[in-house]
Amino acid sequence: MRQFNIDTIKSWERFYRANFINCLTGFKPVSLIGTISPQCVPNLSVVSSIVHLGADPALIGYINRPIAAAPDTIQNIEQTKSYTINHIAAHFLPQAHQCSAKYAPEINEFEAVGLTPLYESDILAPFVKESVVRYQMELVEICPIQYNQTFFVIGALQSVFIDESIIGADGFINLEAAGSILSLGLDGYAAAKMITRLPYAKP
Amino acid sequence: MRQFNIDTIKSWERFYRANFINCLTGFKPVSLIGTISPQCVPNLSVVSSIVHLGADPALIGYINRPIAAAPDTIQNIEQTKSYTINHIAAHFLPQAHQCSAKYAPEINEFEAVGLTPLYESDILAPFVKESVVRYQMELVEICPIQYNQTFFVIGALQSVFIDESIIGADGFINLEAAGSILSLGLDGYAAAKMITRLPYAKP
Numbered sequence: 001m002r003q004f005n006i007d008t009i010k011s012w013e014r015f016y017r018a019n020f021i022n023c024l025t026g027f028k029p030v031s032l033i034g035t036i037s038p039q040c041v042p043n044l045s046v047v048s049s050i051v052h053l054g055a056d057p058a059l060i061g062y063i064n065r066p067i068a069a070a071p072d073t074i075q076n077i078e079q080t081k082s083y084t085i086n087h088i089a090a091h092f093l094p095q096a097h098q099c100s101a102k103y104a105p106e107i108n109e110f111e112a113v114g115l116t117p118l119y120e121s122d123i124l125a126p127f128v129k130e131s132v133v134r135y136q137m138e139l140v141e142i143c144p145i146q147y148n149q150t151f152f153v154i155g156a157l158q159s160v161f162i163d164e165s166i167i168g169a170d171g172f173i174n175l176e177a178a179g180s181i182l183s184l185g186l187d188g189y190a191a192a193k194m195i196t197r198l199p200y201a202k203p
Numbered sequence: 204m205r206q207f208n209i210d211t212i213k214s215w216e217r218f219y220r221a222n223f224i225n226c227l228t229g230f231k232p233v234s235l236i237g238t239i240s241p242q243c244v245p246n247l248s249v250v251s252s253i254v255h256l257g258a259d260p261a262l263i264g265y266i267n268r269p270i271a272a273a274p275d276t277i278q279n280i281e282q283t284k285s286y287t288i289n290h291i292a293a294h295f296l297p298q299a300h301q302c303s304a305k306y307a308p309e310i311n312e313f314e315a316v317g318l319t320p321l322y323e324s325d326i327l328a329p330f331v332k333e334s335v336v337r338y339q340m341e342l343v344e345i346c347p348i349q350y351n352q353t354f355f356v357i358g359a360l361q362s363v364f365i366d367e368s369i370i371g372a373d374g375f376i377n378l379e380a381a382g383s384i385l386s387l388g389l390d391g392y393a394a395a396k397m398i399t400r401l402p403y404a405k406p
Binding site: 001002003004006010012014015016017018019020022023024025029030031049050051052054055056057058059060061063087090093094097098099101102103104107112120132133140143145148152154157158159160162163167168170171172173176180181182185186187188189190191192193194195196197198199201202 | 219254
């Protein structure tokens, strides 16, 4: 076991440091966020910073990178209030990963990467048809994080599209059966295998 | 595929709904946060809402539940500014999970659950000796989230303790070799197996 202090870490080459720090927090849930611009251009982005905020009300957050690096998703959300979150499975991982490329705002990223947009009634933003766990969000607040020009985007869950067969008798979702994958670092992807469920812990 | 709208979801029994919504965001990184009170009582909490905020500066956030539900960690962080984040591996999962029990503030949770505190020089908060990927954080800001009384806690990475053998030539950390596990929903745990790493995507 070796200690690396922040001065050492700061001295590392940029990509080495980014790999290391992006891995440090662990395997992450990874999804595609679907949006549409006011000019009706659909957009997809790969997001691995989705975080559960609470079940009642049902709130979910994610970190949007700085505007210069990732403008389309946050601008579409700001303007339309509507977005979808779509789990990624291994069978469309190459197409999903390709959504991390920085396409011009006028490019339809579904067409560019080869995924299928799915529009549900009364929902503005497109879903990813290939995804088997997908949900609809409505913007609650965009909180700027002053320290690094990122944004904490808070949304309220509106509806969920899912195969009933993977929902357990107690509401637990079998995401191993759904094939929902994880990301690690900047460019790694992993599959999950359930170990156990443990009883509610009491002192 | 079936659609469940938010009114249906709200009508569900509380634990069924909590299981469902906690699963919805996917498999999550899970770690133990180590703190110490001004009265020198060490504390541990299980946190599955850790999120990477940026590599330069190296910032990491997590969501702290409302004070009434989880007072000790956030109060210790507020008072001492110091905390540690420790990956969980399968061999000490039962002890780690037990840290989710709501112990009284005067209880030393390392003793209560059977984990080993490790104090490193010049670092106030205790690490978990059983953990093989652990890092030291310093509080940057606690942002209250008004919608559900949770808190977004932002910290700056200070140092990392890790076995050099799991750091790749490009800075990527082999967390599969480290055995870092994931959580799902309220009480599920999973192991991760790498699928691939993909090249940087360009349009």
